[in-house]
Amino acid sequence: xxxxxxxxxxxxxxxxxxxxxxxxxxxxxxxxxxxxxxxxxxxxxxxxxxxxxxxxxxxxxxxxxxxxxxxxxxxxxxxxxxxxxxxxxxxxxxxxxxxxxxxxxxxxxxxxxxxxxxxxxxxxxxxxxxxxxxxxxxxxxxxxxx
Numbered sequence: 001x002x003x004x005x006x007x008x009x010x011x012x013x014x015x016x017x018x019x020x021x022x023x024x025x026x027x028x029x030x031x032x033x034x035x036x037x038x039x040x041x042x043x044x045x046x047x048x049x050x051x052x053x054x055x056x057x058x059x060x061x062x063x064x065x066x067x068x069x070x071x072x073x074x075x076x077x078x079x080x081x082x083x084x085x086x087x088x089x090x091x092x093x094x095x096x097x098x099x100x101x102x103x104x105x106x107x108x109x110x111x112x113x114x115x116x117x118x119x120x121x122x123x124x125x126x127x128x129x130x131x132x133x134x135x136x137x138x139x140x141x142x143x144x145x146x
Contacts, residue, residue, distance in 0.1 A: 014073030034113040035071040042101040055102040060136030064126030067112040085145040086120030094138035106130040120144035
């Protein structure tokens with residue numbers, strides 16, 4: 001059963017990314033296996049990933065990884081625990097379909113599905129899109145930080 005939307009203030013309690021580095025604005029829906037998030041931070045001139053006023057599409061992979069982290073935090077909270085700290089260990093099958101994110105005027109939709117794993121040791125597949133246009137996709141491996 002999908003859960004209710006979650007705002008940015010609550011997202012910040014679930015992941016270690018703070019201030020402007022928290023790229024996910026809202027969780028639209030989630031269940032035990034997947035999450036759908038939205039973001040407008042790609043249009044923010046203060047986005048900390050911008051270089052020379054531009055936001056490269058390569059940063060779409062960070063959006064996918066953050067959606068996975070939020071999902072891990074939500075799953076842990078639903079189980080009555082806190083997600084252990086993890087880090088992005090690998091990006092596989094990464095594909096970019098645009099060159100920049102900053103010129104996209106629509107909100108980004110970030111969908112991530114947990115393929116397998118538990119806690120901080122997980123593999124997620126993700127897609128970043130704007131309306132019907134796929135911006136980026138890939139698979140991230142997250143491992144527990146010692």
